[in-house]
Amino acid sequence: MSLFNLRSWIQGISFLILTYGGRFGLRLGHFLPCFACPYVGSCSGHCYLMALQGSIWGAQIPWAHLISVRGLRALGMFAGFSFLVIIFSKTWCGWICPFGTLQDWISWVRRKLAVREAEFSESFRNALKPVKYILLVLLIIIPMFIANAGLHPDFKLPFCQLCPAKPLMPVFEGNFQHFAIDTTNTITFVMSALSMLLTAGFLVGMMFKDRFFCIFCPLLALISLFDRFGLLQLKKNIRSCTGCAHCEQICPMDISDVHREEQKEPVISQDCTLCLKCAEHCPEDKTLSLEFMKKPLFSSSRKYVARHSIKTKR
Numbered sequence: 001m002s003l004f005n006l007r008s009w010i011q012g013i014s015f016l017i018l019t020y021g022g023r024f025g026l027r028l029g030h031f032l033p034c035f036a037c038p039y040v041g042s043c044s045g046h047c048y049l050m051a052l053q054g055s056i057w058g059a060q061i062p063w064a065h066l067i068s069v070r071g072l073r074a075l076g077m078f079a080g081f082s083f084l085v086i087i088f089s090k091t092w093c094g095w096i097c098p099f100g101t102l103q104d105w106i107s108w109v110r111r112k113l114a115v116r117e118a119e120f121s122e123s124f125r126n127a128l129k130p131v132k133y134i135l136l137v138l139l140i141i142i143p144m145f146i147a148n149a150g151l152h153p154d155f156k157l158p159f160c161q162l163c164p165a166k167p168l169m170p171v172f173e174g175n176f177q178h179f180a181i182d183t184t185n186t187i188t189f190v191m192s193a194l195s196m197l198l199t200a201g202f203l204v205g206m207m208f209k210d211r212f213f214c215i216f217c218p219l220l221a222l223i224s225l226f227d228r229f230g231l232l233q234l235k236k237n238i239r240s241c242t243g244c245a246h247c248e249q250i251c252p253m254d255i256s257d258v259h260r261e262e263q264k265e266p267v268i269s270q271d272c273t274l275c276l277k278c279a280e281h282c283p284e285d286k287t288l289s290l291e292f293m294k295k296p297l298f299s300s301s302r303k304y305v306a307r308h309s310i311k312t313k314r
Helices: 003-024 048-055 069-088 091-096 098-112 122-148 158-162 165-173 186-208 218-224 246-250 277-281 302-307
Strands: 232-236 288-292 295-299
Touching (some): 003 091, 003 098, 003 277, 048 069, 048 158, 048 218, 069 091, 091 098, 091 218, 098 165, 158 186, 277 288
Antiparallel strands (some): 232 288
């Protein structure tokens, strides 16, 4: 089985488990490092970003309430999130995340329709890199400061209110209610209207660009903080690299770091989702390898590329 087929199977199974597992009593917790949306009633677990926002809502000094039940629960969820990220690294993004899988399905439709993928210049991509970190900081400080200012509790989960996964993922259980504008009050009206605008924008972006939402994903930013601690590492043998640039051409995130790196062996960058398309398309033996605790799980090879008739995406 090719790595592409293996990844597709794991993505499909993960999508089914995370989206519908709750119907069968499966409970995986509230600290998953992927966009398993809690607004999907049948989900088996959900994205840690909701728990993160909820745990700091109204906390004037986040560390002052750690000994409380609420604080210990927040610490427990962070510990669970950290453990899962350290064990599986960014395979949560490239192999497991239901919203990432949805983006890949949309990209598949685009290719079937022969629609050319939009190309971003390197300078433009570099300019976008900080956005996900800015969003990560905002989703932490907004609940804290707005709650302390005594404003409306509708601000409690600002990112979740605007996240495109909120209206899109419930569709897979036949729920379209989050596509409506909420006129309960001015705040809910503005938030739901913004949600519709952002969702429409991201849908268009995902149709013309691989993993478009991942460029801005604050969860990817949070996971990236653990890159150096992950037991799964993408390594490059600098000496055997011929500079063919296949890794850069095939990367859904347009990452050039793997191709250009000439000193360090670990090549997981902040935008990497560890989909391993770079290693799968590398035609040089053992130039790119996925390692778990320094033991190789998959390595690039000429035979693999020839056997699976691999071509670049463009």
